[in-house]
Amino acid sequence: MRVQLESVHRSYRVRRAPENGGRLARLVRRVGGEVQALRGIDLRVDEGEAVGYIGLNGAGKSTTMKLVAGILTPTAGRVTVNGRDPHADRRRLSAELGYLAAQRASLWWDLPVKDSYELLQRVYDIEPAVFRRRRDDLVGRLGIGRHLGTPVRELSLGNRTRAELVGTLLHAPRLLLLDEPTIGLDVFAREAICEVLRDLRRDTAPTVLMASHDLRDVEAVCDRIVMIDDGRLVYDGKIDELRALGGGRRTLVIHHAAGHRLPPLPGPARVQERTRTVTTYAFAQGDLPEGLLAALFADPRIDDVQIEAPSLETLIKDLYLEGL
Missing domain, CATH: 3.40.50.300 (P-loop containing nucleotide triphosphate hydrolases)
Known part of the structure; x- marks a missing residue:
């Protein structure tokens, strides 16, 4: 109908x-x-x-x-x-x-x-x-x-x-x-x-x-x-x-050993350190330097690496904050 x-x-x-x-x-x-x-x-x-x-x-x-x-x-x-x-x-x-x-x-x-x-x-x-x-x-x-x-x-x-x-x-x-x-x-x-x-x-x-x-x-x-x-x-x-509308925004989330100092990463901008064991970076899709993920996974003090797209809820909140 x-x-x-x-x-x-x-x-x-x-x-x-x-x-x-x-x-x-x-x-x-x-x-x-x-x-x-x-x-x-x-x-x-x-x-x-x-x-x-x-x-x-x-x-x-x-x-x-x-x-x-x-x-x-x-x-x-x-x-x-x-x-x-x-x-x-x-x-x-x-x-x-x-x-x-x-x-x-x-x-x-x-x-x-x-x-x-x-x-x-x-x-x-x-x-x-x-x-x-x-x-x-x-x-x-x-x-x-x-x-x-x-x-x-x-x-x-x-x-x-x-x-x-x-x-x-x-x-x-x-x-x-x-x-x-x-x-x-x-x-x-x-x-x-x-x-x-x-x-x-x-x-x-x-x-x-x-x-x-x-x-x-x-x-x-x-x-x-x-x-x-x-x-x-x-x-x-x-x-x-x-x-x-998110413009290809992505988040790189690195889970690492407590107190582990990550080397400066070219490209992504650090967003925040959520805890002593999780560090987050923001980047645009396609902007991660070649070989970066392989280097992170090769680090014995890094437990996991995730790439996340913004959720639908996040995108809608952003629309409201930007005045729709």
Whole structure:
């Protein structure tokens, strides 16, 4: 499914305490105001693409998700999903949409997990044999089989999120909106969810829009990144293109015996001595002098030498520090 936002603005009316006045006045009085959540967003996600949607808290990620899902309408501009208005056609869109948000429960809180799945089967009119095959496959891959008889409210956060993901995928949605799907989860739950999403992309190629603070998840699932800041898009490109913005920066990390004095190295500039046994240098890709690595490995007091590229997280932090 294709998603398109054209010059989309979204604002909210809020009432908050006045900035001036006595303590009692600030406690009981409220003044009106307006918050601009989105400021002229232009975004296109083609069918089968997986896009990581990143930004600081309050940047407008969840608002965008709700607009695409048809939960909200834009203050100005146009949102379409396969050429249709998602709010006006919300009932029809729901049959093709899967929406998983960290703070939004889709399963029934007091029912056992398996009962919620059976209700979803009826809601989406899934053929019984197809339903059982999908349910059993997803439950097995996400490792929640022993929790099917447990009420949702009694599940841990990790197991609840895995159970919610099964419910989100039961009707094989063609558009998948994931709003911080792994927030607060341990490494095993995160890896299980990312593995299922990777397999899903390979097998059925749904369109995926994934908002996340964890760039490891974005790298694992998506191949394009859209960055939003204060309601405006500030970067849109492939992950490899974002890496290229690092200008070929590399780090040479040398692990050596305590107190070992390294000879002056031509080329790389020393960054810092992290500990008495680790020394770090910065250099541009291709600038290491010929024979340097062989000389380092031949030194009996050097234990290991590593060359590291900047992480995706580092590159994005640099973009923010440089004013995007």
